[in-house]
Amino acid sequence: MNWTEVVISTKEENEAILSNYLNSISKGVSIEHSLDILKQKIDDFEEKYRLDPKDYPESDIAIKVYFDETINVDEKLELIHAFIASNDLADKENITINTNVIEEQAWENEWKKYFHAFRVSDTFVIVPDWEMDQYVPKEGDRLIRIEPGMAFGTGDHPTTSMCLELIESIVKPEHRVIDVGTGSGILSIGAHLMGASDITATDIDELSLKVSKENFELNNCSDKIQVRAANLLKDETTNYDVIIANILAHIVDEMIDDAFERLNANGHFIASGIVLEKSDYIQTRMKEVGFNIERVLEENGWVSIYASRGE
Numbered sequence: 001m002n003w004t005e006v007v008i009s010t011k012e013e014n015e016a017i018l019s020n021y022l023n024s025i026s027k028g029v030s031i032e033h034s035l036d037i038l039k040q041k042i043d044d045f046e047e048k049y050r051l052d053p054k055d056y057p058e059s060d061i062a063i064k065v066y067f068d069e070t071i072n073v074d075e076k077l078e079l080i081h082a083f084i085a086s087n088d089l090a091d092k093e094n095i096t097i098n099t100n101v102i103e104e105q106a107w108e109n110e111w112k113k114y115f116h117a118f119r120v121s122d123t124f125v126i127v128p129d130w131e132m133d134q135y136v137p138k139e140g141d142r143l144i145r146i147e148p149g150m151a152f153g154t155g156d157h158p159t160t161s162m163c164l165e166l167i168e169s170i171v172k173p174e175h176r177v178i179d180v181g182t183g184s185g186i187l188s189i190g191a192h193l194m195g196a197s198d199i200t201a202t203d204i205d206e207l208s209l210k211v212s213k214e215n216f217e218l219n220n221c222s223d224k225i226q227v228r229a230a231n232l233l234k235d236e237t238t239n240y241d242v243i244i245a246n247i248l249a250h251i252v253d254e255m256i257d258d259a260f261e262r263l264n265a266n267g268h269f270i271a272s273g274i275v276l277e278k279s280d281y282i283q284t285r286m287k288e289v290g291f292n293i294e295r296v297l298e299e300n301g302w303v304s305i306y307a308s309r310g311e
């Protein structure tokens, strides 16, 4: 099957608002960063990779959204143009939109060009499986091996990296953890590397369940992580010390009451995938059900909230 790739090139400041919208009208969005931005993110970038600048966006970011042959792409393009016209975006006049047709097989290898080992927090480093041999860890590094396929969760999205930063400071070996909307399984692997041995990873998407299981194998933690299909926390009957959910704000909103109910005393709730505009609303909802807001992280218009349950 062929896919149409729509590429929107723009400033990094527009990432959250545009990718949030594009997610709502498609099945998948990926974000590629310019070489300048990648250089800030990747340790010893120049020495490690001989990269071809032609492979990278000249603008800050290129947001790519994919439509299969059953979709009327012209209609989608009209929607995208209308959304851009009616929203307050940075450097709007220089936003460009291009389309390419991509064969499915070529696509699977194409995106690997853009995905390299990179540090997301003091100790977590994401290493794509095909670069494992080349990567030389620093003392104390916790390596997450990942082969995300088409599931969300390479770690380079701010909503994922902020969760990993919070996991690094919160999760302890004695914690019972649930990762709601596991995608590639990346956050569960982070919890495992912090020593947690009782972890549940759930998703409503079959592909994510399959990909996450493969990544748990790669990271030798399949025996520590139970994987199952579930819709948020709706059918949970047991309690956890840490609940992690990197989903969109309106979906996080749906699970706030259940999260409070399903946490042990002094439990921790990490909620991410929240656009800046919805952050105050979500924090208010959390406080209403009894949570204390401990930390709020923000990057490129995305917010992650760490709330605790108290006694």
Ligand SMILES: C[S@@+](CC[C@H](N)C(=O)[O-])C[C@H]1O[C@@H](n2cnc3c(N)ncnc32)[C@H](O)[C@@H]1O
Binding pocket: 152, 153, 154, 155, 159, 160, 163, 180, 181, 182, 183, 184, 185, 186, 187, 202, 203, 204, 205, 208, 230, 231, 232, 246, 247, 248, 251, 273
């Ligand atoms: C933004 S991705 C996060 C993936 C990964 N946890 C990360 O942080 O990179 C959100 C995931 O939540 C899943 N999801 C969406 N709605 C859900 C629901 N109601 N219950 C469980 N999972 C859901 C999606 O299938 C997707 O894999």
